[in-house]
Amino acid sequence: xxxxxxxxxxxxxxxxxxxxxxxxxxxxxxxxxxxxxxxxxxxxxxxxxxxxxxxxxxxxxxxxxxxxxxxxxxxxxxxxxxxxxxxxxxxxxxxxxxxxxxxxxxxxxxxxxxxxxxxxxxxxxxxxxxxxxxxxxxxxxxxxxxxxxxxxxxxxxxxxxxxxxxxxxxxxxxxxxxxxxxxxxxxxxxxxxxxxxxxxxxxxxxxxxxxxxxxxxxxxxxxxxxxxxxxxxxx
Numbered sequence: 001x002x003x004x005x006x007x008x009x010x011x012x013x014x015x016x017x018x019x020x021x022x023x024x025x026x027x028x029x030x031x032x033x034x035x036x037x038x039x040x041x042x043x044x045x046x047x048x049x050x051x052x053x054x055x056x057x058x059x060x061x062x063x064x065x066x067x068x069x070x071x072x073x074x075x076x077x078x079x080x081x082x083x084x085x086x087x088x089x090x091x092x093x094x095x096x097x098x099x100x101x102x103x104x105x106x107x108x109x110x111x112x113x114x115x116x117x118x119x120x121x122x123x124x125x126x127x128x129x130x131x132x133x134x135x136x137x138x139x140x141x142x143x144x145x146x147x148x149x150x151x152x153x154x155x156x157x158x159x160x161x162x163x164x165x166x167x168x169x170x171x172x173x174x175x176x177x178x179x180x181x182x183x184x185x186x187x188x189x190x191x192x193x194x195x196x197x198x199x200x201x202x203x204x205x206x207x208x209x210x211x212x213x214x215x216x217x218x219x220x221x222x223x224x225x226x227x228x229x230x231x232x233x234x235x
Contacts, residue, residue: 014199014200046230051165052150061141064141074179075127079127086116118192136175143161143168181210189203
């Protein structure tokens with residue numbers, strides 16, 4: 001239909017299967033509680049518990065501000081990338097130039113625009129995730145500011161407030177992580193401009209890279225090691 005070949009359709013289905021399957025497995029499936037996201041969420045709870053027991057929370061606010069700036073940067077970058085692809089939407093002459101390169105997959109104007117829209121949709125999705133994370137990080141800072149000063153009489157209320165603050169901080173991390181994954185998959189989508197087979201290969205490689213970094217990286221080992229040390233220390 002409109003020049004969309006079976007190879008293009010297969011590549012899109014492969015992308016949807018891998019991205020959807022990995023996202024489901026890491027959020028709701030067997031991998032949900034074993035990876036980097038779960039480990040850093042546990043660290044957020046420990047952080048907010050320690051924050052609640054301090055009088056001076058300026059360092060906590062500064063860390064939250066740094067995280068907020070990172071989300072703002074990626075949200076702004078998503079807008080710029082989306083604008084760049086919008087400029088390419090009608091530039092089929094670029095695809096015509098690419099078609100002259102041997103081994104590259106020829107495309108009709110419709111398929112070229114579909115590829116561009118596909119990339120735009122990924123980075124628009126990333127923008128909304130990062131923008132929401134940016135806003136939630138402001139709410140988290142407000143929750144930190146609203147934490148009662150530590151006294152012997154308000155320990156239970158203070159720690160309950162810290163737990164809710166940690167939940168909000170985890171939401172910031174969740175949306176930021178999903179937005180960052182979208183960047184990875186957006187890079188994988190560039191393979192479609194070369195050939196559907198390259199698109200399938202880059203998608204698989206991105207999933208493998210994400211899986212290794214989130215479940216078998218030295219960063220995960222370090223974070224889990226810290227959690228284990230804290231439990232052994234009774235803190």
